Amino acid sequence: MPFIDSHCHIDGPEFDADRDEVIARARDAGVTTMLNVGTGDPQSGAFERAVEIANRHDDIYAAVGVHPHDAKVFDDAAATRLTDLVKRNNKVIAWGEIGLDYHYDHSPSEVQREIFRRQLRIARDLNLPVVIHSREADDDTISALREELNGYDRAGVLHCFGGSLQMAREAIALGFYISFAGNLTFKKADNLREIARALPLDRLLVETDCPYLTPVPYRGKRNEPARVIETAKCLAVIHGRSLEEISRITGENFGTLFAPE
Numbered sequence: 001m002p003f004i005d006s007h008c009h010i011d012g013p014e015f016d017a018d019r020d021e022v023i024a025r026a027r028d029a030g031v032t033t034m035l036n037v038g039t040g041d042p043q044s045g046a047f048e049r050a051v052e053i054a055n056r057h058d059d060i061y062a063a064v065g066v067h068p069h070d071a072k073v074f075d076d077a078a079a080t081r082l083t084d085l086v087k088r089n090n091k092v093i094a095w096g097e098i099g100l101d102y103h104y105d106h107s108p109s110e111v112q113r114e115i116f117r118r119q120l121r122i123a124r125d126l127n128l129p130v131v132i133h134s135r136e137a138d139d140d141t142i143s144a145l146r147e148e149l150n151g152y153d154r155a156g157v158l159h160c161f162g163g164s165l166q167m168a169r170e171a172i173a174l175g176f177y178i179s180f181a182g183n184l185t186f187k188k189a190d191n192l193r194e195i196a197r198a199l200p201l202d203r204l205l206v207e208t209d210c211p212y213l214t215p216v217p218y219r220g221k222r223n224e225p226a227r228v229i230e231t232a233k234c235l236a237v238i239h240g241r242s243l244e245e246i247s248r249i250t251g252e253n254f255g256t257l258f259a260p261e
Contacts, residue, residue: 001247002032003232004254005225006179007097007131007159007207010036010060011050014211014222023057026225030247033254034225035207037063037097037131037159041070042078047085054091061258063094063131065123071107071115079122086126093258095123096131097159100144103135113140120148123156129257130156132176138167145174157257160209165195172203177257179205182215182223185234197238201249205257206231 005026015022026034038050047064054062064082066074086092098119100112107115123130130149134141141163149155155175160183161168168178180196183189196204208215208231210223215230229243236246 001030001244002251003030003206003228003247004033004035004251005031005208005210005228006035006157006205006250006254007037007181008034008210008225009039009212010034010210010225011038011046011053012211015224019053022224022226023060027059029226029229031225031228032059032251034060035063035094035258036060037094038065039067039070039097041073042066042081043073047082051085051089051092055089061091061093062089063096064092065094065096065098065119065131066115067097068099068101068112068116068133069104069106071112074115074118079118083122083126086128093128094131094156095119095126095128096156097133098123098130099133100137100141101133101135102137113144116141117144117148120144124149124152127154129154132156132158133160134158134163134167138163142167142170142174145171145176149174155257157205159207160213161195162192165198168195168199172199177203177205177253179207180231180235181207181209182213182227182231184231184238185215186219187216193234193238196235201239201241201246202253204235204250205253206235206246206250
């Protein structure tokens with residue numbers, strides 16, 4: 001069965017010692033596509049590194065965009081640098097992860113909101129779907145998406161979803177997909193599983209967000225793309241479907257949203 005890890009961070013230092021082995025294990029497990037999402041200071045070379053990994057592997061794609069934690073360092077130079085990176089590389093298939101994070105507030109919330117909207121407009125100009133990070137910012141996230149992407153048919157995905165059912169439904173109404181990570185498998189995640197059960201399968205994706213959020217039964221270990229299958233298994237149980245169906249549906253959803261060539 002083919003599986004797609006729709007959001008991973010395999011360019012990070014956590015994988016420097018064994019990145020090739022991690023990629024090989026993913027392939028052996030049936031993971032046929034990985035979307036590697038760059039993060040960090042846009043002037044540091046972090047995004048170029050993420051794209052370089054995608055360019056070296058046929059089954060890996062990249063996304064670029066400044067995380068809300070780093071919104072305070074986003075400026076005109078960063079916008080130009082990332083836009084040029086997109087235009088030079090056809091393996092970049094999304095803009096993100098971008099959004100709002102009021103839990104940590106590493107960048108001031110007003111700065112986050114300004115930079116989030118600015119990046120939504122950049123993505124729209126580039127005709128790229130967006131990868132959204134939202135934590136404790138449901139209303140402001142949806143408002144920005146509704147106002148900045150009104151009528152935009154590429155939309156995007158709310159990754160590693162942890163918001164409310166209302167937020168998920170409002171995002172879907174705007175054309176978005178909802179992606180679940182390994183936290184869907186956590187013992188105390190009953191509410192998240194109830195949300196996943198209430199959403200239509202044709203709008204769902206699975207991801208690892210590795211090296212974070214390692215699913216059961218691997219908790220306590222570094223996460224990696226091969227373990228996206230555990231989230232898919234959980235989603236299959238939640239919806240009363242076979243793992244084969246979940247593999248097919250989430251794969252089709254990824255292709256519809258990102259349409260990598």
